[in-house]
Amino acid sequence: MKLKVVSICLIVGTAFVSALLYFDSQKLVLSQCADEEKVETWVQFVFDYSILNDFSIEALEERIGEDLALSNLILANSCVPMIRKSAGYEFFDAHNAKPEDMLSSHYELNLQxxxxxxxxxxxxxxxxxxxxxxxxSYFDFEYKIAETWVDLFPNFVVSDVRAGPLALEHELGHLAWAQHDLETLSSQVQGRTLESMTAEDNQLQIKRYAHAALCGDSGTIMSYEKNIVPIYSSPNITYQGRVCGDAESADNARLLTEYARALRAKVDARSW
Structure with missing residues (x-):
């Protein structure tokens, strides 16, 4: 059975450029999801105190809700048995400890x-x-607006407050080892391989099918296209009559599903 979704239009920012999130009930066709228990994941936000100069507490809470709602839409559209929930928010004083990169961000946050x-x-x-x-922020807004380092910090994201709602699930996707589309990835690794850039213990996490896809005039969530469809790449989804993935090279939905199932097993094993 194929499913169609309700249309919506949002303009948001991602890593390189503003992205147009647009999906139409007549153009995006989803597959029927299996009835499967969803693993709960919890996202703890930590805001730089100086953000309060520009945003109210209410605005930050609204932002959290909006980001997580979009994440859960993407997961549901992709039949990934996982749900994102808010673990709340705290504040971080960067006045005397301005991070310079991912490592220093983690170090300074650990102190507080x-x-x-x-x-x-x-x-x-x-x-x-x-x-x-x-x-x-240490990000160059024109180049990058959020980042992860899954090899070193598998549960940590650093983001600029200017990042749009799409950025959260894009980065959480990286923490599941989802990759960009092949063309973008090729330009980023510059002749190297992901294996050569990854610790030996984690190289088995790199899957040949774990890439984003382009379909119609858009790309899936892990792509760098200007137009983004709220899905992970999958050969079982079409947009504008074009398949949004490939079983061999672009099936991040499969990767995220495998990640969710492994995560559920770990969570169940920890339950007392």
């Missing part, structure tokens, strides 16, 4: 909120997202 990072280390379904203000 070590319990959160310890929880992320202990609980595989708990993620910490550090959101930096424009003044404290």
């Amino acid at each position: 909120h070590s319990s959160l990072l310890e929880r992320a280390y202990q609980e595989p379904n708990f993620y910490v997202v550090l959101v930096l203000s424009e003044d404290s």
Whole structure:
């Protein structure tokens, strides 16, 4: 059975450019999802205090809700048995400790909120997202707006407050080892292989099918296309009459499903 979804239009920012998220009930055709228990994942947000100069608490809470709602839409559209929930939010003082990169962000956050990072280390379904203000951010907005380092910090995201709602699931996708589309990835690795850039213990996490896809005039969530369809790549989904994936090279929905099932097994094993 094929399913169609309700149309919606949003303009948001991603890593390189503003992205147009548009999907139409007549153009996006989803597959029927199996009836499967969803693993719960918890996302803890930590905001740079200076963000409060530009955003109210209510606005930040609304942002959290919007980001997670979009993440869950993408997961549901892709038949990934996983749901994202908010673990709440804290604040981080970057006034005297402005991060310069991913490593220093993790280090400085650990000085102020070590319990959160310890929880992320202990609980595989708990993620910490550090959101930096424009003044404290080390990102070049034209080049990158959020990042992860799954090889080193498998449950940690750093983001610029200017990142749009799409950025959260894009980065959480990276933490499941989902990759960009092949053309973008090729330009980024510049002749190297992902295996050569990954610790030996984690090289089995790299799957040949774990890439984003382009379909119609858009790309899936892990792509760098200007137009983004709210799905992970899958050969079982079509947009504008074009298949949004390939079983051999572009099936991030499969990757995320495998990740979710493995995560559920770990969570169940920890339950007392």
